[in-house]
Amino acid sequence: MKKTLQNPSKFIQNPIFEILDGAIFIADAHFSPNDLKAFYLLEELLKNPPVQVFFMGDIFHLLIGSIPSSLKDHQKILKKISQLSQITQVFYFEGNHDFGIQQKTLPYTTIIKRKNQPMQFSYNNKTLLLAHGDIFISPLYEFYIQSITHPIILKSLFFLDCITFGKLYKIVRNKIMQKEIFALKNPKKFLSKRTNSYKNYAKKYSLSYTRILEGHFHCELENQNYKAIPSFFCQKKILRIINNDFEAFIA
Known part of the structure; x- marks a missing residue:
């Protein structure tokens, strides 16, 4: 029987989480209400639950956790995620399309707020920084996203x-x-820019890491220090880590 996370609020106080072999990562699915792809994917996970599931943000195309109408829109999908979190360990990273999610909505899920990203995780004695990915973009964007996710707003x-x-x-x-969802179009300078941003952040806060793992950009780029989680919406793939290696596969 899979281990259930009984007390996520207590668990989240641990400064470094552990990624288990066989964990899967799902990012940028942009599910709409009554999305059949969502139900198919979640039913498969419920039938064959991995040891861990990481929902890495923008799972919904629009989910604002403080708005009752938004929660009602996605009640069926949220119920499936809640069921999954009772049979395996589930992490949910807030994205820029899904935020303000309250613990009572997903009581057995560890919710990683945007303000706490990137978050340190350990895997086989290596340290990874995990985030949805909409960080280190621009001061203007940061002002916008912090404004709309502020508790008062x-x-x-x-x-x-x-x-x-x-x-x-x-x-x-x-x-x-109606907003278009598209993959990264100009990746040439992307990797160096992203890795430098994380490097500066880690230096500022005295963090050490082996690799970066993030979504948001709807791509499959990687180098020695960086791994992009493919978009479930664009690339139709999810990511799994096993035997010190990441493998992307069509779900």
């Missing part, structure tokens, strides 16, 4: 959703759903 969105009976959320949702 999230609470305001809750009240707006209530007094508009979900109509305001539906307007925003429909606009977001």
Whole structure:
């Protein structure tokens, strides 16, 4: 029987988490409500649960955890994730399309807030930095994302959703759903820029790491110190780590 994470709030106090052999990573699925791909993937995971599952952000195309209408939209998928987290260890990294998720929504899941990313993990005596990936982009973007994820803004969105009976959320949702989702188009300078950003961050906070693992950019690039998690939406793949190696496969 798979080990269940009984107390995620206590577990998260550990400064370095452990990645187990056979863990899988899913990023940038951009699931919409009643998405059949979501149900198929989660049903497969429920039937054959890996030792760990890492949802690495942007699993939903739009999920704002403080908005009742948004939670209702994705209730069926969230229920599947909750069921999965009761039979195996599940981590959920907030992304820029899914944030403000409260512990009561996924009570057995370890939720990694954006403000705590990148997060240190250990694997076979190596240290990895994990993040959704929408970090170190630009001061303007950082101001935007910190603003919309601020607790006061999230609470305001809750009240707006209530007094508009979900109509305001539906307007925003429909606009977001029309947004194009695409893979990284100009990867030539991407790797060096990303690795340098992480290097500067690690130096600033006196962190040591062996490799970076992130999603967000919808690509499969890698080098000795960096591994991009493929987008489930764009590349139709998920990532698995086994025997000190990452393997991407179509799910």
